[in-house]
Amino acid sequence: MTPAIRSLSLAPLRRRARGLVVPALLVAAWQFASSGDAAHQYAFVPLQQVGAALVELARSGELATDLGASLRRTTLGLGFGVAFGLVFGAAMARSTLARKLGEPAFQALRYVPLLGLIPLLSLWAGTGEFAKVLIIALAAFYPMTTASFDGLRRVDPRYVELAQSYRLTRIGLWRDVLIPGALPDLFAGVLQAVPFAWITATSSELLFNAGAGVGSLMQNAQAGARADVLLVCVLGVTALAVGMSALCERIAQRALRWRDHA
Template structure:
């Protein structure tokens, strides 16, 4: 909430125009009668469902389960991805050994791994976490690799002139120069991990989470509950992206100073 208060009022008002128009349109469709009344639940029913789920604590439990799964998968996949990308970029041998395998398996859609992972790990948290980690792994490997390999040669020449060791060259030259692309990979990984979390919860079904709540609500034909879960998913995803965008801006604040 504090982040929203820091935004200019005009910017907030402009950003609310389209959502408000959609709400008016949705409410009009819900009152049109016939098949539309079944497809478009009145906003009052959605508000009632939200109050019901929030009051029982189920909504909070599902939201925390999804957040925990997404953040854990992002950390596991992101750390592994950045590490592998950096090692591939700095070691020609590792790049030749691992690079072809990485580029081959990343062509397989994440949903294509579900049958195999389901046989290995079932449909519990382990399978969901593996899919989310893979979603975060792919973009961080690629962007970390590109970031290191595209460091300008003149920067490396300066390191040689000053007699930097390999560790100093990495810490003082390669990492700062590659950081913008590495963080771009983490930004992509965050989005992919969030989508993968919701997707696996819907498809695998078991356990708690916003995706699992959507799947259960679909089986029960509770459109109001589905909409509540979708809205909470959107708000949480937006908040996560906004927080990371602010962190990225803080870490790269030197770019503005050097421009």
């Protein structure tokens, strides 16, 4: 293997290694801060204590149950939000009437804090599963609507005119021209919606505090002054959110691979 080829093969590993520098420094700083007196250890829980809490929660099955509930809830809300956002954004992009009717209300509601709607939603939908999924779906709906609208508006009008000149059906126009042309923006919208969905899921579980979920586990840990359990919850949610984002990004790369050869 020549030096040039070896350098190219090691390039991805080097990029990943550089990405681990800051997390490693943060872990080292945390461990150093936790090595002080009792006050420091209360604020910065030693990593070995966090590890012990992780083992404790894993053995009891509590962590898997609550993480699984949050994952199902987030996935369901994300799916609904992405689907409705895709349809609503597409309607505004392709219909002048839909844009005139829907865009003013959409732009106004974008600036309303979602967490501020939780008390109102609790009056309408209670504090159960439906209310949590609804607020997660709203969090995913806004970025997906914007991505769908922008992506379809960016499709080159010449392609649409060419398809119409060949008398392509409406379904064929969407299947062969509009959706493929807007795919990069659509996947970008999904990738933007994932973190919003997870943030809102955890927040809604903390505020509603009903049923299984990481938020409920965090509430109990806060009441018991278990900072180690709180950190385990934060790390668990982070791992799930990063994993979901990585999966969506991988799917996007595979779906858009054809564009590299176009």
